[in-house]
Amino acid sequence: AQKVTQAQTEISVVEKEDVTLDCVYETRDTTYYLFWYKQPPSGELVFLIRRNSFDEQNEISGRYSWNFQKSTSSFNFTITASQVVDSAVYFCALSEASNYGQNFVFGPGTRLSVLP
């Protein structure tokens, strides 16, 4: 069965520090999709990135970068030069192509606090 683990429950950093949020997933499918979502204190879910299992290229978007490694089943998220506005809960999620609907599985989330 599919599973997403985010071992870091809470992380606190000081503004301008770099921080990496870990995500480890389990799946038997060869085709799957990985996501990161941000949930700020206001409560909405904000899509950050989607990555399919055939694309292991790392991605950078501004201060955000993602490191996808199939060999370790990890999809880690790094924020460079963190800012107070980055404070939120971040969720990693997995969707298997073979079993749509029932398998968009979220990790438990990592609460990031960026202190001024």
Place this chain on the structure above:
Amino acid sequence: NAGVTQTPKFRILKIGQSMTLQCTQDMNHNYMYWYRQDPGMGLKLIYYSVGAGITDKGEVPNGYNVSRSTTEDFPLRLELAAPSQTSVYFCASSYSPGSFGSYTFGSGTRLTVV
């Protein structure tokens, strides 16, 4: 604005009461989902639909019902509210289950059962 609209945003129910959480999307997405998020936890799938007239259970369906009479609407029904259903409920939609774009989430409904 295009997207997923959920109503109401907040609701307090007494034990045993019923209510319907509304969800509407205007993106012509086939797939729609209901999740619940308990305090300090990730999201769990309650029900999902792959198109009008087709629904199926997710991980935690007990105590809920859904219907999908149109592509746009996917209401979630609580028949006999229980304190265990106190949660934040998110509706989401997608064109397909992951191959195109991302899931779009509504802003959530915070439900408290007392």
